[in-house]
Amino acid sequence: MSNPSPFLRARSPEQKEERRRHLLDTAKALLLEMPDVHALGINELARQAQMTKSNVYRYFESGEAVLLDVLVEEYGLWIAELQTGLARGQDVKHGGTIEHIAKTFAAAAVARPLLCRLTSILPSILEHNITEERMVELKQALLAVRQQTANDFHRCVPSIPASGFEKFIHQALPLLIGLWPLSHPADISARVIERPDLAALRYDFQRDLEEGLLMLLRGLRP
Template sequence: MNPPVNSPVNAPALYLRARSAEQKEERRTHLLATARNLLQESPTVLDLGINELARQAQMTKSNVYRYFESSEAVLMALLVEEFGGWHAELSAMLTQGGQADATVEHIARAFSSTVAARPLLCRLTSILPSILERNVSLERMVEFKGNLLAVRQQTAQNFHARLPSMSVQSFETVVKHALPLIIGLWPLSNPSEVAGQVIAQPGLESLRYDFEQDLEHALLALMRGLASTPTK
């Protein structure tokens, strides 16, 4: 029997219930890859229906729920993957040019450019408090927050290694405040069609936002402020 015409490329035949740990991880990975493809095909969509995810993944809806308790849990898992990929890219960019100490300008530029290069990361982060954290269990939330904290701490350590004159604690503060900056700047930099038409009018230039540039400027101002503040 041939697979449906609209089935995902290279998707396996209809999944049976996984038995081994390896099979379960394979199913979970396949679901996340399918969800990622769906979101990339619809750049303006922020929600993800379990019915459509199951159909595209060629799994039953009940089988999807064996791996993720809700669509928000799927998106949260994708966000964890995005943060992991971003951190690897940021680390690589920070080490370019040898081991010489970086500057706050270099760090702000590396941070903002690597974040801006991952629009899915920005989209999911922008709905983190309003949507993603609204329909997940305590267990999933604890796991997610632990992952988020680990990324923050490791990023702060990486920044401190490149700029020892600023403490790890100061850099943790920078990364902490970067999250709400992304949450606010992403939708402001990607307004609705009507809002975009309005702020494109002469005289409203100050209401326009450029995500990467404004994030870099905000981070730079924050780091300069922290660098000039005496440690207690």
């Protein structure tokens, strides 16, 4: 990753947004290289961004706050991919199906592994060490994602109300949170479950997520 020239202190709102954008882009690049997202702290981010630690703290109160902003951006990109996928499977007259929703949801999640990695540690790691004000902003952003996605699903399958799809997403989130680490086990666990007698303990993220989503969606049918 190329290193830009060290930044001077930002003065104007435009400069401040430029610094914040640079920090987020640097964080994303680092996270894509790191096997463990916990390794990204303020010290490493400041070093890679060629900014002082105190300057980084002007934009983010903690390492968790950086990861949360990355996660919110990832959800925005996920929604765009989801909308594109839903549109491909809809009939002009009859709309889509719950099977297509489950398949598209799972495929869009697999296409954004950083989103899955961060979501899997959202309640246990990321929602710590941030202010209540920042938590409110996060929850409002996630609620907007849920409502937007529910409306997109409703347009795909109009027979199910958007409120029903909001309940579906409410249950889909813990499914994703649990399946990601189970399908990406530690090295020793991965080796052990390669044994034929332990094959039943293996998880395939996309397949199992799609199947689990479809089970939830079937409960919404009128």
